[in-house]
Every structure is written in structure tokens, then in C-alpha cells.
Amino acid sequence: MNRNYxxxxxxxxxxxAKLITAFxxxxxVVIIVTVFVMIDxxxxxxxxxxxxxxxxxxxxxxLYAPKAYIVTSDALCVVRRINKxxxxxxxxxxxxxxxxxxxxxxxxxxxxxxLFGYFGKFHQSNFGSLTLYAxxxxxxxxxxxxxxxxxxxxxEPAEFIxxxxx
Numbered sequence: 001m002n003r004n005y006x007x008x009x010x011x012x013x014x015x016x017a018k019l020i021t022a023f024x025x026x027x028x029v030v031i032i033v034t035v036f037v038m039i040d041x042x043x044x045x046x047x048x049x050x051x052x053x054x055x056x057x058x059x060x061x062x063l064y065a066p067k068a069y070i071v072t073s074d075a076l077c078v079v080r081r082i083n084k085x086x087x088x089x090x091x092x093x094x095x096x097x098x099x100x101x102x103x104x105x106x107x108x109x110x111x112x113x114x115l116f117g118y119f120g121k122f123h124q125s126n127f128g129s130l131t132l133y134a135x136x137x138x139x140x141x142x143x144x145x146x147x148x149x150x151x152x153x154x155x156e157p158a159e160f161i162x163x164x165x166x
Contacts, residue, residue, distance in 0.1 A: 007163045009069040009154035013117060014136035020114030028054045058115075065116035066133045069154050071163040076143075078133045078152065085133065091145045095164050097157045098140040102126065 013021065035050045063081045070077040076092070078085040103124060111120015117135035124130060127142075127149050134140065134153040141157050143150040143164075154160040 006071045006073060007159070009071070009156060009160050009163070011066055011068055011117075011135045011153055012155055014138060016137065017114050017117055017135060021116055024115050025058075028058055061112050061115045064119065065112070066119060066135055066152070069133075069152055069160065071160070076152075076164065087143065087145070087150065089164065092143050092164065093146065094144045095161045096142055097161065098142050098151070100138055103137070103140060103151075106130070 032051045032054055035047055039046050064083065066078055066080055068079040070079060074089050076087045076089065078087070106122050106124040109121040109123050109129075111122060111132065112118060118132050118137070119134060120132060122130045122132050130149045130151055132151045134151055136153045139153050139155065139157045140151050141154065141160060143152065152160075
């Protein structure tokens with residue numbers, strides 16, 4: 001990204017995401033330790049496959065979790081540890097803060113629901129298909145493009161919308 005940034009917006013985990021992350025981390029450690037302690041040497045494939053799968057899930061989720069949002073003169077960049085996502089401002093038709101009850105009944109279609117945040121493809125009866133790059137369930141900003149509805153969760157939603165200037 002070779003543009004001068006306008007503003008960087010931090011995003012922090014909400015309490016449920018922190019609890020889910022801590023619980024899943026502990027659960028994964030317990031599963032891996034249990035596999036090594038309980039499975040005998042004759043089943044060495046299980047001792048390899050289970051830890052590799054669990055560590056892969058954990059690392060994948062960690063790498064794709066949103067860390068921040070950068071608003072430049074012409075784009076919004078969702079900062080992740082890998083594979084940053086750019087949404088050009090010209091594609092964004094509107095942006096608004098959602099009320100807490102507007103996302104009730106949201107269903108995860110293909111995504112992460114708490115481990116390091118909430119991101120991926122979701123569905124909600126009022127909005128239809130949604131793409132989330134979120135770390136919390138409050139402070140949600142809905143971005144409408146021609147073909148997508150995107151939710152981001154900057155720590156300062158009003159300032160974020162002002163910086164987008166859409």
C-alpha cells in the first residue's frame with residue numbers, strides 16, 4: 001500500500017471474543033496434551049494429525065483476524081497479519097453505525113465466531129449476506145457497496161465514518 005494514510009483505526013476484542021479466545025486456546029492445549037498422553041505409540045498417525053489440524057486452525061484464525069483499519073484518500077484497508085483486504089472508497093455507497101439489536105439472529109455461514117474476532121461470511125434476516133471483518137459485537141459499522149454488505153468494528157466508529165467521508 002503506497003498511499004499516504006488518512007487515519008489508522010484500532011480495533012479491540014470485546015469481552016466475549018476475549019473469553020472465547022482464552023477458552024479455545026486452553027481447549028486446544030488440553031486436546032493436544034491428551035492426544036500425546038492417552039494415545040499409545042501404535043497410533044502415531046493420530047499423534048501427528050490431531051495436533052497439526054488444531055495448530056493449523058489456530059494459526060489460520062490468528063493470521064486472518066482483523067488488527068486495524070486504515071483509511072486512505074481512496075481506500076479502506078482491513079489490516080490482517082496476512083492478506084490485507086482493500087475496499088476502494090468509490091465502491092462504498094454508504095456507511096452507518098448499527099444499533100446493537102440490528103444484528104440479532106446473525107448466523108455464521110463460513111467464518112470465525114469469536115476466536116480472535118468475528119470474520120468471514122455471515123447471514124442475517126434483515127441484511128441478507130454479510131462479510132464481517134470484526135473483533136466485537138458492538139461498535140459495528142455497516143458499509144454498503146454495490147454488491148456487498150460489510151461490517152467492520154473500529155474502536156471509534158463515528159471518527160471512522162467521518163474519515164471515510166462517504
